[in-house]
Ligand SMILES: *[C@@H]1O[C@H](CO)[C@@H](O)[C@H](O)[C@H]1NC(C)=O
Ligand SMILES: *[C@@H]1O[C@H](CO)[C@@H](O)[C@H](O)[C@H]1NC(C)=O
């Protein structure tokens with residue numbers, strides 16, 4: 230099976246760097262400490278200090294445990310990072326008594342524990358789809374002069390995707406750089422890859438005995454190379470995964486620049502390192518931040534999530550932030566990275582399938598999903614039906630045949646048996662359709678087929694004295710229907726710590742996306758031999774997110790002055806609701822019923838339309854603070870976000886967001902009570918970003934049991950950039966009987982050029 234992130238091949242590297250040496254000598258004294266992120270009031274710095282950094286160091290030295298204070302270098306070593314642009318504060322390794330002492334220091338606001346994060350790629354390729362990277366979308370620009378910052382596992386700079394052929398020069402405003410480290414220095418950067426840095430002080434503080442195999446921005450995992458090339462990879466000809474998905478690969482914004490911030494390591498990822506990366510990315514001057522990682526669902530609380538806090542600082546500085554919703558679907562409330570200032574991305578399939586073909590002796594062909602990398606055999610082999618493949622010894626006698634096994638209990642045991650008996654090839658018949666997706670990366674020629682096809686094979690074997698079969702692989706089919714569909718793994722809304730803003734926002738291609746890969750990280754195994762490739766097919770919201778980052782770069786090139794909220798609005802209101810059969814996008818995990826906005830947000834991303842949305846819903850940093858105030862955040866909590874004291878004079882849960890969610894969840898109302906109606910109101914302001922005067926009319930799609938009202942029904946704009954406001958009301962029962970009802974509000978201009986659509990959700994679900 231495909232094992233992600235294994236790096237057994239790294240023996241060539243000399244890893245005893247100086248950093249590691251210092252840390253391992255420290256491990257004794259730090260044995261009982263934890264690492265913490267400390268939020269500070271930056272304005273409380275006493276005048277005596279020349280910088281926040283020196284203030285924090287001095288504060289740290291004053292609270293050291295007596296046993297440790299003796300060592301002069303301890304303060305420095307306890308301190309991990311000083312943060313100035315993402316949050317105000319620092320991270321440090323502290324004992325519990327030191328943490329207590331710190332709490333009494335002047336200017337202290339709060340702390341969060343340094344938490345582990347994970348990247349959002351599914352480890353086996355469970356899910357099928359297609360790469361949109363190979364040029365399916367055309368847009369009038371290619372993201373010229375926009376800088377996309379990617380926080381990930383590093384980058385493989387030699388990949389063809391990061392060639393700078395055709396690239397404009399590095400924007401003069403860029404302050405980033407390419408840091409040197411193991412097998413990496415500034416000469417690996419160019420006009421495409423303009424920055425590359427790496428952060429692991431937090432990882433080392435949490436794991437003092439660790440040795441780091443590639444202590445530099447170089448990617449030995451593949452994930453960061455993959456996400457970077459999806460967002461902004463240059464044209465790479467001859468891309469394929471062992472013959473599957475072959476073609477020219479390109480990122481969504483092939484002329485955008487890339488800056489890599491490596492924070493994900495083989496042995497873990499920590500918020501203190503991610504914060505340091507975001508802090509630096511803000512200073513360096515990225516335009517867009519793409520985050521394909523996150524905390525676990527349980528840890529994802531806005532104020533306790535330093536990434537939410539740090540990205541708020543980024544958005545305040547005009548940086549557009551997009552992040553993956555997570556791979557914990559398909560249940561409600563599993564979405565993470567749902568802070569209302571980010572664009573949260575769900576993952577879907579595309580119209581491509583990878584198959585193998587089993588041809589029976591009578592000419593009947595059975596097509597099954599596969600990513601088996603070999604051509605295997607074009608000659609026929611005997612087929613033998615064994616029913617349950619339980620005996621390895623029996624299977625060993627059948628090595629030169631294609632064995633046919635049928636699942637009665639567990640197909641995975643039978644797969645293991647066939648693997649250890651080293652049979653030439655196998656057909657596994659199973660009642661579970663999802664199994665064929667799970668095992669598409671089998672380590673020997675194998676077909677996973679359903680009961681119907683399975684019966685065809687069994688009948689053929691039983692009716693023939695000399696049954697034979699032939700396998701072929703590497704068949705790529707384009708144009709499969711229906712597509713896109715939202716995949717089961719994609720995390721679903723609402724977002725627990727801010728349910729009043731509908732999340733996720735958008736669906737983007739995430740399943741089996743072909744993109745560049747680190748050639749020293751194995752992509753699959755054949756008969757337990759690792760295979761390597763410059764490209765890989767991966768699935769996850771990790772892959773969906775950089776598609777959105779790339780599209781944001783296209784918008785930024787077309788509209789350099791648009792705020793992050795305006796870019797987000799353009800992406801949301803132009804999304805496609807229909808799949809390639811012109812029916813609503815379906816949910817794989819729900820019997821292919823239409824997906825709701827809690828699965829796919831507004832729908833599938835539509836890059837060309839997003840460049841010219843007609844109207845946008847803008848929002849300023851103060852609007853998010855008003856929302857936090859209305860969520861009853863304490864002034865201390867607000868202070869972590871606001872970077873100054875804030876008295877919450879104005880509060881509103883009703884953010885100027887291009888989507889709507891209302892909860893009809895009054896538990897008191899009982900069925901025999903007369904149905905009491907309630908009205909939920911939303912006020913929104915739209916800005917005309919079309920050329921000159923425009924007139925728009927409201928169009929609402931019906932919602933069963935909910936009355937949708939819009940006032941006024943018409944919005945007249947006399948000129949560009951004029952704003953107009955309206956009110957949307959949803960009238961429904963206090964307690965809705967259905968879990969989720971959805972519809973939409975569209976503003977359609979008189980010439981029919983623009984349709985500015987917002988999803989509406991009425992729901993009775995509670996966490
Ligand atoms: C907080 O404000 C100060 C002063 O305006 C600024 O220098 C600093 O970068 C800000 N920090 C954050 C995290 O926004
Ligand atoms: C970077 O490393 C390469 C290969 O090790 C070397 O040839 C080159 O001179 C180095 N460049 C710099 C700027 O150090």
Ligand SMILES: *[C@@H]1O[C@H](CO)[C@@H](O)[C@H](O)[C@H]1NC(C)=O
Pocket residue numbers: 472602603604
């Ligand atoms: C598989 O067969 C095709 C077509 O005959 C050929 O182009 C390709 O190189 C073969 N691949 C391998 C891995 O042998």
Ligand SMILES: *[C@@H]1O[C@H](CO)[C@@H](O)[C@H](O)[C@H]1NC(C)=O
Pocket residue numbers: 660680
């Ligand atoms: C296949 O699964 C379905 C649903 O779980 C079940 O109703 C059916 O009996 C199964 N069929 C066989 C042949 O096991």
Ligand SMILES: *[C@@H]1O[C@H](CO)[C@@H](O)[C@H](O)[C@H]1NC(C)=O
Pocket residue numbers: 859860861
């Ligand atoms: C905030 O507190 C007020 C007053 O206690 C309460 O009515 C309101 O429901 C709370 N809001 C949220 C979002 O919890």
